[in-house]
Amino acid sequence: MGSVLVHRLRGPLETPRAARGLDALGLDAPLIGRDAELARVIGSLDRACGGAAQLARLVGEAGIGKTRLVNEFVARIRDEDPFAGVAIRHAVCSPLGEQSYGTLAAVLRSAYGIAQKADAAEAEAKVAEALAELGLPAEEADRLMPLYLHVLGLGDPNAVLKHVEPEQLRRQIFFAIRTVFERRLALSPLLIIVEDLHWADAVSLEALRFLMDRLERTRLMLLFTHRPMLELDQFGSGRISHTTLRLPPLSDTDGQRLLAAYFSHGWCEPPGRLFNRILEREGGIRFSSRRSSAASSKPAPCNAMARCGE
Ligand SMILES: Nc1ncnc2c1ncn2[C@@H]1O[C@H](COP(=O)(O)OP(=O)(O)OP(=O)(O)O)[C@@H](O)[C@H]1O
Ligand SMILES: [Mg+2]
Structure with missing residues (x-):
């Protein structure tokens, strides 16, 4: 089994910050x-203002x-x-x-x-x-x-x-x-x-x-x-x-665009089909096809980035 980094809880933050996303890593x-x-x-806001x-x-x-x-x-x-x-x-x-x-x-x-x-x-x-x-x-x-x-x-x-x-x-x-x-x-x-x-x-x-x-x-x-x-x-x-x-999951193409936007900062050429591999793993496409029909009624979201921040 791999090791797990343990943190001691000291108290609540002054201002809570987002618990997800890659923003903390400087990626947006x-x-x-x-x-x-x-x-x-x-x-809707327009109608409300009316x-x-x-x-x-x-x-x-x-x-x-x-x-x-x-x-x-x-x-x-x-x-x-x-x-x-x-x-x-x-x-x-x-x-x-x-x-x-x-x-x-x-x-x-x-x-x-x-x-x-x-x-x-x-x-x-x-x-x-x-x-x-x-x-x-x-x-x-x-x-x-x-x-x-x-x-x-x-x-x-x-x-x-x-x-x-x-x-x-x-x-x-x-x-x-x-x-x-x-x-x-x-x-x-x-x-x-x-x-x-x-x-x-x-x-x-x-x-x-x-x-x-x-x-x-x-x-x-x-x-x-x-x-x-x-x-x-x-x-x-x-x-x-x-x-x-x-909100439905982002489409495959939008998932690609999202990954490209995140990683264009540092990685010119993502190695080894990396984007595809992330999308396959977190995008829910292959995953949902394996699930039973009852379970697959809820599509798995394309939220690879979100999960990393948790
Ligand atoms: N359409 C999008 N384009 C670019 N980035 C996105 C998009 N959708 C989500 N993200 C990014 O993915 C991360 C997760 O999104 P977000 O925090 O909005 O999820 P959420 O639905 O509010 O989740 P929760 O139910 O946990 O509050 C964020 O870093 C957000 O900026
Ligand atoms: Mg939210």
Whole structure:
């Protein structure tokens, strides 16, 4: 048996970084393919900006390129005039699982620039500043503040929620979140990106659904990414427009282009049919033909690069 390099865990990073990809090795590639998907997501945002809220989901296996597509989309719309005023929130669910309201908290943190490690006082100051900017009367802001702190997992410093029944608390929180969404949407279109929804907590999913059901005639776009999961297949709302894009594996030719883009930096002539061998091994072509028909109903993604980074 070969030896395995062992690392000692010291603690979480200040800012989590991507757990996959070859970027850490200094290798990158332009976006290959995915033009149609990118155009459809941009189309959804366009419709949202016109006042018809949209939900778009990017669904695909680990490493297939969901995050990459999201990043390309964000970069693209930042450069385009019609989308100049769009407020963007970007939350990523943790593979360690989210505590109740954790996913919603990530959206709030992104909105108000609250660091993961911020304490209650810091978070309160940021939220208060944001609520004032949204034009919320001071009295209402004070009343809603404990609810935002609860969502952020920062407790209830003045114990004002102590006697609120759980169901009542949930309703108050949904209302408080809806309030900030509505205020924000009155000022500009709003794009909420939630990545890795398969790791979201149940009550955050419920809150997102609640918002979708009530904000269908606003300039809201929700963009979710997740791996294929039965439970999330029905996720959505009967009310707002819903687009699901299932990302297929890159074609063989695109796989070749991707490898060429990665390795053209250092390797002029890849030795020994190397690209083909990587694609054969990781591209799923030969692999999927060996599998039983039941197993092969899910194509193996062409994600050779992604796996290397894990
Ligand atoms: N179409 C593409 N063109 C160029 N590079 C790509 C493409 N798709 C994916 N990649 C690269 O492959 C790696 C894995 O992609 P990505 O992180 O987007 O996968 P993912 O679907 O988000 O996976 P996960 O479910 O684990 O979050 C990244 O380094 C990404 O830049
Ligand atoms: Mg991802």
